Amino acid sequence: MTDTKHGALQNKLLAALPEIEFENILSKLEPIDLKVNEVLWEMDEKREFVYFPTTAMICLIYESQEGVSVEVGMTGRQGMVGVVTFFGDARMAKRAIVQHEGVAYRMKATDVEKEVARRPDFQDICMCYTQTLIAQISQSAICNRLHSIRQQLCRYLLVSHDNLGTKKLQMTHDQISNVLGVRRESVSGAALELSDEGLIEYSRGNITILDLKGLRAVVCECYAAVNDQYNRILAKYISTHDS
């Protein structure tokens, strides 16, 4: 149980809870291993659980009629998946899919509803996170229209880093291309550039970030914009961290 506690605290939203509320919620959290490409829910399914990732990363995916998929949201230890459940459900995404293997703590949606009603801090954190999610989605819309694949790849890598807390990312160009909604070759091309510039290195599904500052210099404004909103909105709960 102490393990569960320690593990769950890696999620920034859970860690943001007052200790007493966290302790009470703890018993309803269940750690679960998530593997790449695992589907947490499909569009029209009832959403049984809310997930708080710690070392896993989850994407909200839309798939067009033509079969091209595009990310509308990405969540790791900085967030939660399924807020919208307690909050009504805007079915903006067709699917929630595991983008990076790891652990998430899940809680029954029905329990979440109860806790939200009972614990003001928990409710407020959910609301705040929803706002950051809106900011994230908006910025994606903008980035999709305005910025190059190179920049979007940088953004994706940096966000992954922030959400996973590691510079070693296990993901192939092909997976990334599915999330960004572009060709695999385009991702490979951009990755090669970043590699030539010494910002990253990679081989067969293992990407290592070598130069964080360098990536931040290449990435478009969208990365900082979303981060700023996240820090601002959740400032009262989370001390701003530079890592």
Added chain:
Amino acid sequence: MTDTKHGALQNKLLAALPEIEFENILSKLEPIDLKVNEVLWEMDEKREFVYFPTTAMICLIYESQEGVSVEVGMTGRQGMVGVVTFFGDARMAKRAIVQHEGVAYRMKATDVEKEVARRPDFQDICMCYTQTLIAQISQSAICNRLHSIRQQLCRYLLVSHDNLGTKKLQMTHDQISNVLGVRRESVSGAALELSDEGLIEYSRGNITILDLKGLRAVVCECYAAVNDQYNRILAKYISTHDS
């Protein structure tokens, strides 16, 4: 005052309120004429009012560092501007700007907060509308990545029609290009095609929709997707209308 009442009811969200709640809120609503390009707020300003458009249309605009602007949300009689105010504020947009002249009813943000706390139906409608807004933004992200300017123009025209309740739209190609974040010439080109096909006609800032069904056949899935969510989420308040 009866005029105010009749006018305000043109807004679908206000019309959705139980009569008794609407009557109580009515005194706090103030009709106001909005002119094209009028700015309702800038990013870092306090948002003093919440707007319920009836015959006006308002865009939430983001402007990139390079000076290109992109729409992240569009609201007319189907919605309201400033939900996020009561609800915290995710500063996803840099500016709210009048996209089509007309009337909106506005209410002080402080009053909105009070009413939301006091009237469950009003609160619920605000929440539901927020969800439809999330759906709208998500779909924009997708549309921006996947679909042609021609299709996006159709979507813009149809959404304008739904939000304004008229087939006669007063807007230039240049204005539309700013909202879509593309070249004016690209809009002109697409508009010319639609005109050749007999779907619309236009001249010097006046666009008339000639064939609604035709446009619906050309537009991408995104239009229907957003509409479906709107109707589904607000179904309990608004009877589905085909117009």
Added chain:
DNA sequence: TATCGTCCGTGCGGTGGGGCACATACGAAA
């Protein structure tokens, strides 16, 4: 009716990205 500002049409070269086909290179399993 002449002028002027705004709105819209059109052409041209450049470029990012798509679709496709195939070559290469690495790693796991036999």
Added chain:
DNA sequence: TTTCGTATGTGCCCCACCGCACGGACGATA
């Protein structure tokens, strides 16, 4: 060590869209 599957590199053609420049057309105004 060979084999085989998967991950990544590369080249080719094509198209939508961009940036730019300019021409025509319409409407208000005097």
